[in-house]
Amino acid sequence: MKDSVETQPQAVVSRDEWRAARLSxxxxxxxxxxxxxxxxxxxxxxPWVRVEADYRFETEAGPRSLAELFEGRGxxxxxxxxxxxxxxxxxxxxxxxADHLDGARPHxxxxxxxxxxxxxxxxxxxxxxxxxxxxRFPWASSQGGTFNYDFGVSFAxxxxxxxxxxxxxxxxxxxxxxxxxxxxxxxxxxGAVYHTYSTYGRGLDPMLGAYTWLDIAPRGRDEDGLPWxxxxxxxxxxxxxxxxxxxxx
Numbered sequence: 001m002k003d004s005v006e007t008q009p010q011a012v013v014s015r016d017e018w019r020a021a022r023l024s025x026x027x028x029x030x031x032x033x034x035x036x037x038x039x040x041x042x043x044x045x046x047p048w049v050r051v052e053a054d055y056r057f058e059t060e061a062g063p064r065s066l067a068e069l070f071e072g073r074g075x076x077x078x079x080x081x082x083x084x085x086x087x088x089x090x091x092x093x094x095x096x097x098a099d100h101l102d103g104a105r106p107h108x109x110x111x112x113x114x115x116x117x118x119x120x121x122x123x124x125x126x127x128x129x130x131x132x133x134x135x136r137f138p139w140a141s142s143q144g145g146t147f148n149y150d151f152g153v154s155f156a157x158x159x160x161x162x163x164x165x166x167x168x169x170x171x172x173x174x175x176x177x178x179x180x181x182x183x184x185x186x187x188x189x190x191g192a193v194y195h196t197y198s199t200y201g202r203g204l205d206p207m208l209g210a211y212t213w214l215d216i217a218p219r220g221r222d223e224d225g226l227p228w229x230x231x232x233x234x235x236x237x238x239x240x241x242x243x244x245x246x247x248x249x
Contacts, residue, residue, distance in 0.1 A: 048186065050195075051185070057140040069116050073112050077115045078117070078183045089129055116138050121143065
């Protein structure tokens with residue numbers, strides 16, 4: 001069994017005092033829930049943009065258009081997985097998020113939503129990595145096209161070198177040519193495709209169920225002091241037998 005890390009307690013109080021503190025926190029949690037519901041409604045009210053480009057993807061079933069990725073459903077969510085053509089394996093943080101996708105897909109399908117993962121790496125490389133990780137979700141390659149660039153998750157090498165890429169609706173430095181994000185689309189009359197929403201960076205936090213569980217653990221995400229917030233994350237087949245303490249800096 002791996003060594004555990006001793007957790008230092010907060011103030012230790014009586015059960016009645018704890019309940020009073022918990023009720024105070026509950027009021028804040030309910031306020032956050034209402035604010036989140038209002039934000040979701042605002043998100044759904046965003047205007048749409050018709051997608052005019054003829055994007056093409058390589059899939060297990062052969063070449064597909066963006067409209068064909070809907071697979072007969074009226075809504076499509078694309079997870080932009082960081083996997084550049086010359087990489088030997090996918091991004092560790094994206095792999096962390098991808099671990100949450102397979103269980104969600106049947107439920108999304110029941111609500112008329114198809115979820116597809118898209119990356120720039122060649123399809124054969126994507127499918128080999130998917131097999132290694134034990135995933136089942138559909139993965140499409142956008143290699144050779146502009147889809148990733150047009151939706152803000154791939155950047156020209158010269159822009160990366162200049163420290164001026166457009167990511168998450170702002171111009172800033174970014175260390176590599178690929179980033180992660182999620183985009184939502186709607187299928188309209190006559191096969192018209194509309195872009196309805198995209199989110200990047202920490203906008204993907206709500207999709208990380210493991211983080212939600214960690215947020216109710218006594219030490220939370222426990223990322224203070226790490227070189228970057230997700231420095232502890234490994235591909236799920238790479239967590240070793242080192243003591244837990246060694247993975248917390």
